Structure formats: structure tokens, C-alpha cells
Amino acid sequence: MVDDPPAKTVIDPFGTTVIEDYERLYQEFGIQPFKPLLDQIPDPSAAMRRGVIFGHRDLERVLTAMKNDQEFAVMSGIKPTMEFHLGTLQTAREVIYFQQHGAKAFYCIADVEAYEDNGIPFERSQKYAVGNVADLLALGFDPQKGFIYQQSKETRVKDLAIRFSRGVTLATMKAIYGERHMGLYLSALIQAGDILLPQLEEFGGPKPTVVPVGIDQDPHLRLTRDLAFKFRRKYNFVPPSSTYHKLIKGLDGSPKMSKRNPMTYFTLQESPEVISKKILMSFTGGRPTAEEQRRLGANPDICPIYDLYLFHFFERDEDVAKLYDYECKGGKILCGEDKQRLIRIVTEFVKEHQRKRRQYIDKAKEILNVE
């Protein structure tokens, strides 16, 4: 008897994350499946309903607060190294969902991480930050009910990192992140500060907090939950909860869009023409010939075009289901047509988004205190 080789599961916030087997995340990393909670959520988002959000840690605590009208927070952010892309769009929508359902919302511009991890000078990341915040506002984030900040300018998160560092051995850092330069370790400690910031006295003290992230960010959650426990006497922290979304496939069919290859993704600031071209050139789950596709159907499970509909561009779940089973697997649509339809939807969305975003640039500058 020969066992199958174990599926490759690597979670690395500073590198490549490959998840070939979500079951293993549940079993080995202690992440809980999201689906059983779906019934308890009054008004689940599309990402929740469609399994894009597939896992969580301790989300029950946040749902209880939501149900009982108790104070809770949502916290996430962006690394300001480029324009909004589909991954940051995903996170932003999740933050906005919880904000619209009663959370105090915290959105961090992780410029220290952009510097430590990517070497982006603070002057440069600041420019991206303005655009990123305008995107967030255009998507519906309400700054009146939220706190948007840059790590480099927020003394409290840096000071939390200083406090926390005494509680972290080198062995812990190496176990979680591997052997890295000091900047990445410090950046991880500052992110623990970000995640626990909503619980400081000046923000109303300890409270359930949900951190919606891509699964690649889970190591930060593990570190932070450990620190929340270690420093519970001083701060009385509630361990942070988290939700995990799947990573959208790269347009070349690879498991993740990659900043290094611009043909694997598009940003919300690219022109509709460029985006259309990228979609046209995208890999699909289609068959070699139209005849075969009509006869055998295509494979949505490996298709980035399907992912785009699923994650972002079909509003109605029925349309997703119909695409998956009937149109795609049933061979009722050819990839060319499917791409043309997607291009129409994306173009409309991007044009409208870009129009709104322009109106929010001044507000974004004001929030970030930038000239």
C-alpha cells in the first residue's frame, strides 16, 4: 500500500503560500471551518455564502457580540506597495461588511511592513497609501465609524511592539516565520500591535475583534493570540478572532496572483483596456476545442475566470451556481464568450470605482495628514 504524498501546505506571510488541501488547515493548524457558522450570521456576505471565506478562529465570540449588540471591532489593512488589487479588494469588502454590521473598524496602512518586507521607502509608500485609502472609501468604508492609520505614524502600535518583544523568544519567531532578518520580525511584532490596538483603553478597552485576512496572514494571528494571552494581565486582551478567505487564482492559472508577474492580476487603477486584454489572455479551465467543450464541459475548479465571477463579479449566488454547473461544467458556454461577459462586468465596475475614487482623494489625504 502506497500513501499519496501529502498535499503541499505552506503558510508564509512573507513568501509564497500554497494551500493544496484545506482539510489539513483544519486538522493541523487549528483553523475551524466557516460553513457551520453560516446559519448564525444574520446577513452573510457573498464571500461567506460562497465559501470564499472558508475558515476562522474563534469567530463565535464576535458573532455573539453582534447578536447581543455588544461592542466589537474589525481590524485589517493593506501593505501600501501598489494600487488596490483583487486581494486587497477582498479584505476591504470584509472589513466594510463588519463595519456595516456594527463593528468599530480599524484599517491599517502597513507601511512598516512595506518597508521591512519589500524595501519600499516611506516616502513612496505614502503615495500608494493615499490611493489605497481613497479606494477603501470608494468601496464604502465609513471613516466616521472607523480609524485609518499608518503604522509608521501610529506610536501606539510601535509601543505595543516594544512591550510585546520581551514576551517573544527567538525560537518562537523562528518557529512561526523561519530564519528572517530583524526587520521582518519587528514588522510581525508591530502587526501584533495593529491587531490588538482596538482593545486599548483609548479605543474603549478590551473587546472581541475579528481580523479578516487571506490565509497567508495566519502566522501573524497565531503570534498575536499568543501575545494577547501572555500580556493578558496588563491589558486584559480578548484573544483576537479571524476569518480566512481563499486566495484568488492568478490569471495564468497559478494558485495565487503574483506581484512579480503583472499578467497574473489587475489593479483597480488600470485602464479597462488593459484589464480587458489581461482577461482575454487569461488561462481558463476550457477544453482544447469548442466541440470538445460543448461535449464534455469545462473545469471551473482550475479556472481564474470562474474565480473572478465567484469572488467579485457576480452579485447573485444563482448566477455563480448556474455558471459552475450548467454553463461551464455543462459545456453551455465557451471560454471566449465567458471572458467577454466578464470584461463587460469588470469594465463597468472599474469605471464606476475609478470615478468614485477620484472624489475621495482629498478626503484620503486629509485622513493620512498628507499635503
Next chain:
Amino acid sequence: MVDDPPAKTVIDPFGTTVIEDYERLYQEFGIQPFKPLLDQIPDPSAAMRRGVIFGHRDLERVLTAMKNDQEFAVMSGIKPTMEFHLGTLQTAREVIYFQQHGAKAFYCIADVEAYEDNGIPFERSQKYAVGNVADLLALGFDPQKGFIYQQSKETRVKDLAIRFSRGVTLATMKAIYGERHMGLYLSALIQAGDILLPQLEEFGGPKPTVVPVGIDQDPHLRLTRDLAFKFRRKYNFVPPSSTYHKLIKGLDGSPKMSKRNPMTYFTLQESPEVISKKILMSFTGGRPTAEEQRRLGANPDICPIYDLYLFHFFERDEDVAKLYDYECKGGKILCGEDKQRLIRIVTEFVKEHQRKRRQYIDKAKEILNVE
């Protein structure tokens, strides 16, 4: 032929430093002997003249600035974990010496290090900090020509640490400091920020800077010089210079006063009675009987009482020389008499210092912005 075992030389800013062979420091650690520079110093301090300051790195650069009336800085500090003792007194005097000879003086209250290394909460170290600053002022530090600050409140040193951390591999940290918790590494990076703070634009930009420290602090200098080089393009840093003083022996005859054993040292805030008792109970380099001592002489090289005269309590070099050769080695004084004389000098100094210090408490609070 059998070699002697090598003398034990361990330099550890967070642990025990043992220097049994100063020659090895010159040969192996790249520290230069101080003595050859003595002629070039217009008005050397007692510690310089007497060899208490025994080594340096690149001090020539600072001496050139002094000679040519160019801008230069002196930077050092204290870990606010207790009252001023004889080691911090030594450093303070060295800072004040350079301040009085034209340096912009920077004095850091290393409360982050007190927290990371000793677990002293910031609230507690703040109390010590007020007293420490009052001591510094009573000793003659001119706050008009200097900058006194707490690490925890000085954003610029924390931000320098964040910048620098990207330039430091884990291997470098381990080579310099050994395997430590993250807090000590972060603390070391913040100290690199302290040392380079005088060279930021807001303090007049790059300039020669001398850091007078005990030899145990040299690892911080090595790290900082490396960082000054790595970040030279952005900041145009001049590599910091340093001077090294010997560590005064513990009153029990051990190579270093130890905070863990209060009978090995006294602070400037202890009562003259307690200090007198500690001096009376001190180890000496004396002989078992008065007769033997008169006949053979005693050994000042192993004697903490001699160290006290040498480092701090004889103003005139002639008195030190006379004590060493004639009185002590020549058997002309017994340890009891010698201690009584020291007690009279120390008592007078401490009473006068405590009187002055009380007058500076309010000023110290003002400087530290403490109620």
C-alpha cells in the same frame, strides 16, 4: 611547551563582562589604546590621565573636531533601574567633560532597555529617571547645551530602530549578542538609534560623535558602526567614535560591582552611614597582619578601595600615585586608616551631591515632562 590558557575575555552588554586581559581587546576586538592620544587632548580628565579610560574607537575624528572648533557631539546614557552608582557616575562625568569642551551633549534614559533587559515597567523606571536626571544636573550637565530624553518617548530613536532592522540579519544579532529574546534585539536596535540620533537633520546633521561607555557596552558600538555604514547613503552618517572606561571593582573584590549584591557597590543616594559601613566591610589588597603589611606592602591592583580613589575620590593625580607606590605598596598605610580617609572624602562628596541633587529634582521633572 605548554601555553598559558587564554585570559577570559567576555563582552556582554546584557550579562557579565569579564576582562582579564586588556591587550586582547586591542588585538581581537579592534579597540585602540587610549594612552597614545593623551598628548593631543588639551585638558584631559582625571579618568583619561589615569588610564581609567583605556581604549577608544576612532576618537581622532572627535579630537580633530574639538581642535578645529567644528561641531561634534557626545552621547551616552543610563538604564533607569536604580539610583546613580559609581559606574553611571563615571559615564556622566565623561559626558559632562565633552560637553564642557564644546560637544552637543545627548543623554539617554534607556527605559526601553530597562524594560527589555530587566523587566522594569515604564511607570517604575520613570521614577528612577527623575532622580537620575537630577544627579546628572547636580554633577554639572548643562541642559541648555544638551538634550536629555527617554527612549520610550522619543519617536526618532524608535523610528531609526525600525529603519535599521531591515539592515540586520539574525546571524549578525546572534554573532554580537548571542541567542536572546526579541526584546533585547529590539533594545539593541533602539540603542543604535540613540547613538546616531545626534546626526539627524533636526540636530544639525552628520557630525563626529563620541560615545563614552564601559567596555561592556562595546557590542552596541560595533552594531551601530555597522549600521552607520549600511545606511550611509540615506543619512550620510559619520561612524560613531567611542571611549571605553575600565569597570570599577566590586567592594567584595570581584571584577565588577553587581546590582544583585548591594554590598559590592553604593549609590549616591545612600546615607553616608550605610556607605561608610560598606566601605568598612570592603575587601582590600591588604596583608593578613599589620606587621606583614608594614614589612611587605599591600596590593593596590586587586583593591576596590584603591579603585575608589583612582576612579573618583582623589582629585589630584599625585595623591593617586603616592597612594599606589608609597602608601600602599610601600606599606606606609594600613587598610583601616585608608578606609577611614576614604570614608571622610566620600561622606563629604555624597552629602554635598545629595544637597545639590535635591535642588534639581523639579528641573529634572520639567525636562522629563513628569508631574
